[in-house]
Amino acid sequence: MLQTRPAFHVGTHPTYSRIRHIDADPNALRVFFADAATIDVQELEYVPFMRFIIGKRLDDALGGDFGETIRAIIADRDTGGFTIGVAGTTQNDADYVRFGTAVAHLVGPSNFDAMSKTFYARFTVEHTDASDSYLRQAYRDMTLHTDGTFVDDATDWLLMMKFAERNAKGGESRLLHLDDWAERDRFAHHPLATVPLTYKSPPSKNVTQIVKRPTFFQSNGKTCLSFIDQFVYPDSQAQATYLHELSQSLERAAVATPLPTGDLVMLNNAFWAHGRAAFATHPELYRELMRQRGVFAK
Template sequence: MSSVTALPIAAPVDSQPRFSIGRHPHHERLRHVTVRRDAVQTFLASVKHIEPQNLEYVPFMRFMLADALERAVGDGFACALRQLVRDRSTGGFTLGVQDATADDRDFVRFGTAVGYLLGPANHDAMSGTYYARFFVKDTDDSDSYLRQAYRLFTLHTDGTFVDEPTEWLLMMKFAEENAVGGESRFLHIDDWAERDAFLDDPFGTRPFLYKAPGSKNVEAQVERHVFFQSEHGLSMSFIDQFVQPRSTAEAIYLHNLSASMEAAPATREVPLPVGDLVVLNNYFWLHGRAPFQKHPDLHRELMRQRGVFAQ
């Protein structure tokens, strides 16, 4: 029986820690993980022969990248990332390539490795593979706020309209030009002062119907509770664009819930540099995006992955 050979990794040149974890400068709950630039370079050199198409077609290759990154950075790295995302007091981190590359193929490799240290990504029906890359530009004719630059992208969780769990979310910035505004917006549900008023409402634990627009390539309709209990504690599932109220009473509850989150003082804007990614626990973090200032040559490209924790 043949076995998969681990990707070659050069031995560390010293015994110094190759990563560190600090508080994020723009959010007291988030952490910023810094990986030494030489460790990022070691990882990228070891996987440069693996093309994104190979990752798209062969799922086990994504785990091979994760293994290569863990060995390049050193013992404890994967465990630390998993603990950060599972820990309810934090539940998220940012991490970057340290200017070791500007190649979007390397960004795919690095983002894939980080995601698969947590666990397998879900199939993204919008792109047809395990990740999606999309642009935000001056003009857009899409059927959701995802690519509409000048609208507030309201706070939400991912995976509301699919019939599989979505425990973690990863977003990585590939490129950005002529962009003012557009900061990521985050709200941890434990910091939302009015949360319990909506939790205790009868609608808080009743199922709501979700249906995605055509661009998502998901035809099935699913029902989800706004609040529910999971292994991560009190959890939430909500997005204003795709929930389908069946009565005026449901619509009023959903409207007020969204308005409360948007007005919450704990909702913070967090910048994300090119080459950096953010990972959030999708069960207790809500995310959105501030509007951009109008510019005819606005350009931003992002990669999204979302998945479940490894068993």
């Protein structure tokens, strides 16, 4: 049902002022969750158009211009990111998937996630880890990167939503808007900046293709980045040195940004880099996130 007035408010994120923080009216969220309860998670997985249908229901519950508002934020070079949460109205995993999917699909369709074999992935960070990338390793910083470097699909945006957190100290999102990176142009104007480099991913990603990508590119006349340290294969000492220095520079500039349980962050992947801070050691550490990545709706 369409609410007659906007049931959300756009403010500034308390930690990283580049990011917008959206407060949704809890009563409107309750209306959405009651309405969306008839769409189960399996239906969202199996029937792609239902992901857009649930997005429309969230837009209606929040007053009808929520989708337009978040599309404008994600496209706006001056921000390109926002956070929003369920405001304590639910702690149910299925509701979290519904909410994250609705928000995502008001911006555009999610890409297939080869790791999970559907349009979203849920992954945990715990005390021990036997994986082949930094994604689930708790006790080291996950270095700043952009997503989608090793796939052919475009990756215009990414969304991360926190489902659960126990015994978790540290582990903040580490974020950086490219216009806040003081040393950016030293790397963006370097002779290697636009040379296509080779990207390959480890077995857990279930992606066998090899992709060539330049580190920097232009979109709407603005500098954009495509980079991840773990999956780029330099051809020379000079390329390796360039990438190493670029990565260290990103690390120095990262802004630790907390994300409460039940909240999500959505970012423009062309001009935001993201990572995660290390957690403090705890034998019963548990944190679960959902991610979705996708393109802008046509």
